[in-house]
Amino acid sequence: MYQYGLGSVGGVGYAPCYVCVVPTAVQHNAYQMGVLQVSQHTAAVPATAAPSACIQYAVDVYFKYNRSAKHRSATPVAVGALVITEGDRGYHMGVVASCRAAAAMPADTPVVLRLATESEQDLARKNTQDEEEAALRAQEVLDRHNINIKIRGAEFQLDRKKLTFFITSEDSVTPQFKPVLGELYSIWKCRVWFSA
Secondary structure: OEEEEEEEEOOEEEEEEEEEOOOOHHHHHHHHOOOOOOOOOOOOOOHHHOOOOOOEEEEEEEEOOOEEEEEEEOOOOOOOOEEEEEOOOOEEEEEEEEEEEEOOOOOOOOEEEEEOOHHHHHHHHHHHHHHHHHHHHHHHHHHHOOOOOEEEEEEEOOOOOEEEEEEEOOOOOOOOOHHHHHHHHHHHOOEEEEEO
16 A cells, blocks of 8 residues: 655645555545544554654545645544544644655645544534535525525535635636525534635
């Protein structure tokens, strides 16, 4: 599952290190569909799996709706592991796509905090169930205010401090959401974001 070579994330070169293999499309799709079961690969990689000269790990984490982000970790994390990461003023859960030992990473790179606990996985399942209802209710609010966009999905940040609606619009002008933000906040009591 691990190959030794020159690790690189986003074109940035790193020192020679062990490189975790990207998970299969099946693993990734299972997570996307809300199937948040822990695979046999969720245990942390032993510390001896990487050269001692590597002091950090560059971790690619996948989230719903084909989103991914680069994170850093003080310890190696196995591909396919469900992890808790720094979120937008809170925390979020994603699945590890790759893990590479890295000599240095920018200080503002988000951090993988830990492996997800069973209760956090249960919370993610509940969030997934609530997201479908949230998308339908938000679409009703937008339609009532004649805002011409379609919601294609919703995602709660794991701690439910943020709700993101993924949208499409045929208008060439950016839709104005300000008239509905207060109403949407009153429904979910969290920050509401729209993402194209």
